[in-house]
Amino acid sequence: MPKVAVLPGDGIGQEIVPEAIRVLQAVLTDSSLRLEFKEYPVGGAAIDRAGRALPAETLAACQEADAVLLGAVGGPKWDTLPAPERPETAALLGLRKALGLYANIRPVRMLPALADASALKREVVQNTDLVVLRELTGGLYFGEKGRKQNPPAAYDLMIYTEEEVERIVRLAFETARLRRKKLCSVDKANVLETSRFWREVTLRVAAAYPEVELTHMYVDNAAMQLVRDPEQFDVLVTENMFGDILTDLASMLSGSIGMMASASLNGKKGLYEPAHGSAPDIAGKNLANPLATILSGALMLRYSFAREKEAQAIEQAVSKVLDAGYRTGDLAKPGDKVLGTKEMGDAVLAALNS
Numbered sequence: 001m002p003k004v005a006v007l008p009g010d011g012i013g014q015e016i017v018p019e020a021i022r023v024l025q026a027v028l029t030d031s032s033l034r035l036e037f038k039e040y041p042v043g044g045a046a047i048d049r050a051g052r053a054l055p056a057e058t059l060a061a062c063q064e065a066d067a068v069l070l071g072a073v074g075g076p077k078w079d080t081l082p083a084p085e086r087p088e089t090a091a092l093l094g095l096r097k098a099l100g101l102y103a104n105i106r107p108v109r110m111l112p113a114l115a116d117a118s119a120l121k122r123e124v125v126q127n128t129d130l131v132v133l134r135e136l137t138g139g140l141y142f143g144e145k146g147r148k149q150n151p152p153a154a155y156d157l158m159i160y161t162e163e164e165v166e167r168i169v170r171l172a173f174e175t176a177r178l179r180r181k182k183l184c185s186v187d188k189a190n191v192l193e194t195s196r197f198w199r200e201v202t203l204r205v206a207a208a209y210p211e212v213e214l215t216h217m218y219v220d221n222a223a224m225q226l227v228r229d230p231e232q233f234d235v236l237v238t239e240n241m242f243g244d245i246l247t248d249l250a251s252m253l254s255g256s257i258g259m260m261a262s263a264s265l266n267g268k269k270g271l272y273e274p275a276h277g278s279a280p281d282i283a284g285k286n287l288a289n290p291l292a293t294i295l296s297g298a299l300m301l302r303y304s305f306a307r308e309k310e311a312q313a314i315e316q317a318v319s320k321v322l323d324a325g326y327r328t329g330d331l332a333k334p335g336d337k338v339l340g341t342k343e344m345g346d347a348v349l350a351a352l353n354s
């Protein structure tokens with residue numbers, strides 16, 4: 001039986017992951033696919049229990065599993081640890097690097113029911129349907145870091161190899177080819193050498209995809225264009241940190257960061273997690289929106305197990321619940337029916353079965 005390593009992690013991770021598992025189990029009752037879900041400690045929770053954010057047993061389980069479902073890691077309790085021991089670095093970046101998960105896919109679609117939930121105007125966001133491919137194992141996050149004395153200084157090296165750029169850009173072209181055939185590569189080639197290199201490699205890869213319209217955009221302009229006219233975008237591809245920042249921004253085009261699912265792939269295995277963090281400000285209160293994690297479960301069925309029908313069943317159940325006016329607090333407007341985390345999970349389960 002295929003195995004899924006389940007890593008709830010910290011903060012709201014503990015609340016949202018169980019809802020996603022319930023939904024996955026329900027959708028699979030009518031399917032020939034059986035999955036074995038097993039939970040492992042990660043992040044601050046693992047530091048508290050086992051002394052480190054990515055225990056060897058958890059890493060081994062992820063390496064052995066067919067897919068990984070993760071909640072979130074990090075929180076104020078662990079913020080003062082030395083950098084290499086922190087949940088974000090040791091667990092999240094550690095897992096991404098150890099599993100070679102170089103391609104982070106973050107789809108951003110405005111569901112009709114949520115067009116008034118965004119902080120941005122309905123007219124601007126209502127037709128948003130884009131996907132960001134974020135390079136996930138290179139760039140500033142993984143380049144050499146250090147401190148200097150006299151005078152005191154710090155540095156993070158931004159470096160990209162040709163292979164690293166080529167494989168994410170190729171996947172972006174492949175993604176665009178199956179969508180509206182528009183690819184926007186986001187960089188800062190007016191300043192950064194890594195970006196000029198990124199453009200060169202992108203142009204070379206483009207030769208194999210004449211049917212895809214390729215454009216280049218500076219990252220500062222891309223941030224502005226995303227909120228001015230998101231409809232202009234189909235597929236975006238960018239380096240690690242630009243992708244981190246742009247996707248939090250883009251999440252508001254779908255109503256809330258609580259809606260943004262993600263898949264991190266290496267060509268064989270996938271790790272699935274919401275794009276948001278552990279939300280310490282609302283953790284433990286049954287307030288978190290579990291839909292980004294539930295939708296990450298749908299991405300798992302699509303990308304790791306090729307179960308398009310079951311993936312769509314989850315996505316349709318989520319749409320149904322929202323169409324019926326149910327919202328978690330992050331999406332709610334006056335007049336909406338506000339649900340807690342668990343109750344939103346119940347509502348998706350009920351919609352699946354209806």
Ligand code: NAD
Pocket residue numbers: 012071072073074075076088092257258273274275276277278279280281282287288289290292330
């Ligand atoms: P965050 O995404 O946790 O929260 C930002 C804001 O969005 C908060 O107001 C939060 O309440 C809200 N929010 C996030 N997810 C929500 C949801 N599902 N439903 C409703 N509201 C939601 O970002 P942050 O506050 O900058 O970071 C908190 C911690 O999470 C930090 O330790 C950070 O390093 C970590 N983090 C982890 C991940 C990850 O594990 N993948 C991602 C981002 C941040």
Ligand code: IPM
Pocket residue numbers: 074088089092093244275277
């Ligand atoms: C994300 C997060 C992580 C990142 C942090 C927690 C290391 O913000 O998954 O977007 O920057 O990649």
Ligand code: MN
Pocket residue numbers: 244245248275
């Ligand atoms: Mn982020």
